Amino acid sequence: MDATTDKDPLVQEQIYNALCYLGESEPEEILNSCDEYLRQHDKLAYPHRVIVLKAMETVVKNNIALLDKSTAKDVIRDWQQAASNVLVAVGQRFINKVMEEVLTKFQPGILPHYFVMQTFANLSVSNGE
Numbered sequence: 001m002d003a004t005t006d007k008d009p010l011v012q013e014q015i016y017n018a019l020c021y022l023g024e025s026e027p028e029e030i031l032n033s034c035d036e037y038l039r040q041h042d043k044l045a046y047p048h049r050v051i052v053l054k055a056m057e058t059v060v061k062n063n064i065a066l067l068d069k070s071t072a073k074d075v076i077r078d079w080q081q082a083a084s085n086v087l088v089a090v091g092q093r094f095i096n097k098v099m100e101e102v103l104t105k106f107q108p109g110i111l112p113h114y115f116v117m118q119t120f121a122n123l124s125v126s127n128g129e
Contacts, residue, residue: 001037004048012048016055023059028071030059035078046089053082084119091123098123 004015023030034056038049056079060067091098102123105116112120 001034001052004051005045012051016051019052019055020058020062023055023063027059027063027066028068031056031067031071034059035074038078038082042085046086049082049086049089053079053086080115084115084122087119088122088126092126095123095127 001015001019003011006012006015019030019034034052038044038052044052060076060079087098087102102116102120106112
């Protein structure tokens with residue numbers, strides 16, 4: 001997975017495709033490996049983190065019926081945290097665009113999802129002056 005940091009888009013696409021391919025035969029193993037990789041590389045630049053997150057999303061979507069309930073719950077929580085972190089990182093440069101997207105998740109009369117609130121809070125902290 002370290003090759004996700006390669007600047008060549010073709011290499012990045014090959015890594016994504018390889019993770020998805022491996023996820024077809026061993027979805028839980030790939031999801032756990034991606035999760036562990038993201039935990040060990042918490043300073044990974046967001047474009048490279050997105051590659052791993054997109055692969056995780058594809059593996060989950062393509063294998064949702066095969067996943068163990070506890071694995072799915074853990075992966076979803078970790079995936080949401082990682083996605084929130086990506087939005088906060090992008091927001092350090094493009095705060096207006098990220099805020100527009102996050103604010104669309106606030107609907108009148110509906111309690112926002114935990115990670116929407118956490119992302120909103122982390123955006124304000126990381127961009128506070």
